[in-house]
Amino acid sequence: MSLICPLCHQPLQQQASSFRCDAGHQFDQAKEGYVNLLPVQYKGSREPGDSAEMLLARRVFLDAGHYQPLRDAVAKVLTERLSGQTAQVLDIGCGEGYYTAKMAEVLPQAQLFGLDVAKAAIRMAAKRYRAVKFCVASSQRLPFADASLDGIVRIYAPCNEAELSRVVKVGGYLLTVTPGPHHLQQFKARIYREVQLHAAEEKAYEGFTQVEQQNLRYEMTLKGAEAVSLLQMTPFAWRAREEMWQELAAADTFSCDADFVLTLWQRA
Template identity: 60%
Template sequence: MSFSCPLCHALLTHEHNSYTCPQGHRFDKAKEGYVNLLPVQHKRSRDPGDSAEMMQARRAFLDAGHYQPLRDAVAERLATVMEENATSILDIGCGEGYYTAAFAEVAKSKGAETVGLDVSKSAIRAAAKRYPQVTFCVASSHRLPFEEASQDAIIRIYAPCKAEELARVVKPGGWVITVTPGPKHLMEMKGLIYDEVRLHAPHSEQLAGFALKHEQSLGYEMTLTGEEAVALLQMTPFAWRAKPEVWETLGKQEVFRCQTDFSLHCWQREG
């Protein structure tokens, strides 16, 4: 995998356990196998991204298989659009690698490598330990450490990223697959937190330099234990608004039924 230097943007050369550029900037691989390409001056906080607690909650929830239909749907779409001569795909905001590992299987069948990127060091450390077949890096999604036109496909599940960066690194004819919340996503959980439950706004994203080629909705009801419902809340933005009694109520549930609603969009790079 060819990274570019986050400081001077020159191509990084991989030798032994380090990545170096012609300017002498050096980035060592951690013992778990990932590389940290997030310079201190690019951090917005001391330890950006999800905390270890949030990452562990997400891992427990995902390992239970509740979002497997989403993972399968995105992997199927990736397999449909990827060319046989592909070389590299990127999962932005990969977290602990649950989705990335499935995408790597698709990429391998096409002869391509897979990279998972996240700003959270704790998440990337866990991902690298669990999925050694994938290359992982700590980096900003707003400053992707890759050369221009280097990626055959990018997957972005909820993660933010500037459209200009996507257009810069995706090959002409390459793909961006995005997942965003559909209007009714987690309605029952929102009902415990907000006095007035509002639907998520309909998808309106436009990606400059890309043409929308495919869109689909995916929704189903989950049946969760109280512990799983608490883990789900922990991994959502709603966690910051939930009062202590909401956490207590969820934890005591024997069964909590909750609707999912995902919007998948597939964009092709023009030119």
Template identity: 60%
Template sequence: MSYLCPLCHSPLQAGENRYSCPAGHQFDRAKEGYVNLLPVQHKHSRDPGDSPQMMQARRAFLDAGYYQALRDRVVETLSGALAAHPGDVLDIGCGEGYYTHSFAPVAARHGGECYGLDVSKTAVRYGAKRYRECHFCVASSHRLPFATGAFAAVVRIYAPCKAQELARVLAPGGVVITVTPGPRHLVQFKGLIYPQVKLHDTRPEALEGFSLVAESALSYPMTLPGEQAVSLLQMTPFAWRAKPEVWRQLAEETAFHCEADFVIRTWRKAG
């Protein structure tokens, strides 16, 4: 599969060290193997996405295995979808590739390849350097640099994307697998930060052009040492609201008890 030029939307041809389109736009392939397809005019900040500190915290937490149950469930869901409709897989908002690389062997068993996309150059560099079996790119999830009908499945774990773009890049019969917070996901962190704790709203989003064909919940308790509790907080939107005393309290914990709670949904492209 070839990428599309983010400036003129023509197919990109792969050279030894760069990609180029017929209009003459060129994009270098980094030494780690990824390609940056996020032009400066498509950025909303100088360095969008997660910072190096956030990436390091994320990798430390995920490598410790606390979210492996979620990864296993998504892999199982993806395997079932590809058995019925084989092809390439796209992981939107792939971060440093923790989930992406586990999708690659599933795609390969069904004759496909796995692509990871994130707006964070830092995250993609981390992923591409570690997981050579996947194809990584820096790009906007709202302007996917792929041809119409390119994928059999798209995975979105907390990542935003326009329904029209999802429908465009999916082949007929393709699926989107989404992961969103369950009602009690990390409610104990909320209790440290907010005076009143509200549970997550779990109503399905409206994905125009798709029908919801499956939904499952996954919840389990976690006991985290202080270092991992701090890493997890850094991965969440709660981090922006946490006061210094919250960070200190978590860092001093020897066993912080909290809950992981997820909703996994499968959406099929209409028609």
């Protein structure tokens, strides 16, 4: 078990439906199967993370399969690097578990962990995907031992880069997914006077070397309700005017671009 206590950082051992450390801290497993490792002093707000409304919108959209090409691409990269290994892999900011479940499917010998700061998201994920160990925790303070993980997947999620270096083994992998230049540009065209393409993420992760990068771009044809669900998932939702919501809801179809950049890094 690579989980550690979020209070004293000692190893956690599972005993029946609880996780305990030698210092006596105890974290009970919820009936859905997840464990809450987010101490109240680290929450930052009463209910951090995405709201239940946003999570439900995301699940409706993802279940329709519009991001399946991305899901398959992430799974393919992990399979090529970790297939057949008894690896430990973490999905940071896993939300309701759509991508994490696919990782567990293609890496049956691995132990998959899903982490999110939103308790509602982890509850949804744990109810549906029993093959994954889910925990409520902060990506700024990962509840994992030093050099304990063979891989981390970060799809848009915020993170603490020093924590990534700490928990990934030498030779282990970090897979990041960021927006490509044309991602959802049709939404932007309805919100902003001038559409600016996404700037490429130019960064290096300390302790990691980039070993692979690929672009994934395709057109999505959505029903009006699906376009509304997608807009709810994005930062654009806060800027969209009421007329835009109404137009999308009333549309028979709405076409827009999905554009992603997948970058694989290896721990030096």
